[in-house]
Amino acid sequence: MMKNFGSSPLHNSNNHQTPNHIRERHHRKHGLLCALPWRFSLRGYGFCMAALFLFCFGSLCYQLNGGASRILLDIRQYLGKNFFFFFFFFPPISSQVIYNRVGKCGSRTVVILLRLLAEKHKFNLVSSDIHNKTRLMKQEQVDLVKNISKIPQPFLYTRHVHFMNFTRYSGAQPVYINIIRDPISRFLSNYFFRRFGDWRGEQNHLIRTPGMKDDERYLDINVCILENYPECSNPRVFYIIPYFCGQHPKCREPGVWALERAKQNVLENYLLVGILEELEDVLLMLERLLPHYFSGVLDIYKSPEYRKMGNLTGTVRKHTPTLEALQVLYHRMRYEYEFYDFIRDQFHLMKKKIGLRSTSRLPVYPPDFLRELALRTPEPLDEDEELDSDLEDANSWLVHP
Template sequence: IPLRVSRRDLVFCLTALLIFCLGSVFYQLNGGAPKVLLDVGYYLGRFADGHGPLAPRALPFPSQVVYNRVGKCGSRTIVLLLRMLVDRHRFTLISSDIHNKTRLTKREQENLIRNISTTPQPFLYTRHVHFLNFSRFRTDEPVHINIIRDPINRFLSNYFFRRFGDWRGEENHVVRTPGMKDDERYLDMNTCILESYPECSNPRLFYIIPYFCGQHPQCREPGLWALETAKQNVLDHYLLVGVLEELEDVLLLLERLLPHFFSDVVNIYKSPEYRKLGNMTGTVRKQIPNLEALQVLYERMEYEYKFYNFVKAQFHLTKRKIGLRSDPKPSRPYSSVLQRKDLQEELEEEDTEDSLEWTEQT
């Protein structure tokens, strides 16, 4: 029996096919279905059986992000930006006020991981804490992000910040270090370094690596084991570890890799509203050690610089993969010449990092 198709039916079928083809092309070009189609599917599912609760909307991927921020490495900048983004992108931001407990017992790790994992998704959790291995406690692994900076510059920023605070008010240092005596507060940095005061020598200079090595006691011992463990954790667990010297590129990558959390962050970072707030967090009264003290400091930070250079190479590799072609800031040649002029320029730049109690290292 010949199949009879009216002209009206044929036009309907061809129109439906055309819409399907255009929708498919649109889907592929934009990395997914357009929002209108998702909304249509959502409400069709809602009314499919005529009753019942709404079907849950799909969460963005990834929907769990942990930023175990390193002290004096730009974390105040990132947290400030996140607070300006949280309402716009509708995610949960938990910024812990605990600054002086980076190392946890097994029970404390388990409790913290459980609390983080039960946060309404999508969420971003941030705290000064050494790397937490979620898989060790059979919990879904979140995405980890972080930022580090040149180790000597991080040390200098912390040294003067804990003594004299920042532009929000120099009296802040009294709150952070109320028990510090004047002879310690005004201790000359060259004396501290060259005479090997505890504050200016290992193990307190071994600071950045433990944030990536983890909670194992050996992670706090300057050496090859902690260095290699930290490197492997970066490769296995971190979506991105940026360098503060290229902060704008870090923000651009966060926009592309985690758009649900960081979309439009660069525009906010460049806005007058942010600049007014960000300029208040620069450390005051910074000074430069002499070349002899800098050389000693660099030698004591051998493993820190090996890790920093590894992270910077991985960061530049990620930039190339994403197609980001910005000009990186020239590296400071601490390993060779240690130019005073270069260091002076570095110290005079805006210092927008989070505060961190010195008791973390005691």
């Protein structure tokens, strides 16, 4: 005799459930579903708290030590490469900033802005009145580190000086910033500025270079380049890289060693290095990365009052050399251009990471036609020859009120 399982009490209990059973089962399902999001929210809460703790701990280290610890700098470098957006939206607190400005790369424009910003945001702006000594002896470096460390924080120190590693002299490493420009444009601006000044008046450059004779003052730029005058050949045209390479004697020798060391210092010690050809984007980045120094800088820069004052810093009587002279100069400055291309690429990558959409200007002197001639450059002069005094950007009118 076969059993009828369909009529068994167990079978009937599964197929004919009461409303209470159904309600109880729904409650069990909803209870499990509600537990899942609660579990995930706790994990997210823990992550947020850990990030907040790291941020607060880093800020505390900045305030107590006048700068970040080595481990925090390593974390910042890692996050800067992989999670740049984190530092864009949550910028670190930097109480020590150094702008070791490169001559004829818009430094007077930026210093004017900093004067106005320092008054607005109440930070200490210290502009050195030394303009013709970028390379320092060891004791001079020690003294400068001590003097800078004594400035009340927050401060921004600015001077024409090659990069220095403060940790080598037991100092807290500050945040570095800088701006460079197309190397040939910088060279031409300096060449004509030394001779004819800017729109502030003829008497300024006469006071600045009183010993310059007329045959030197009115020397044709093409003759200077094509006939290998010292002012227009290496090592004098090797100018930008030493600012980032540092104080080592080899930093003044045009070559791969100085180039690679300059790149390394930029990656490890500079918060931002911009290019003058995209100055507004540079100011926007500084405003975002260092808001307690640069907040509102674009409003000031675009104001009619500033424009009128800033236009006076343009070099007068500047003109472009012949194509042949440009090609010769380009090949003498090939390391400078490799560094400039590196900085421009890094700056564009930074803009891309934060979603800054702006039109990048074409190079002032496109490499295509400058590379047409494979020319040899003359051998550099002796490394210990003192050459800075007549290459520095004279800003004495701006340093003190």
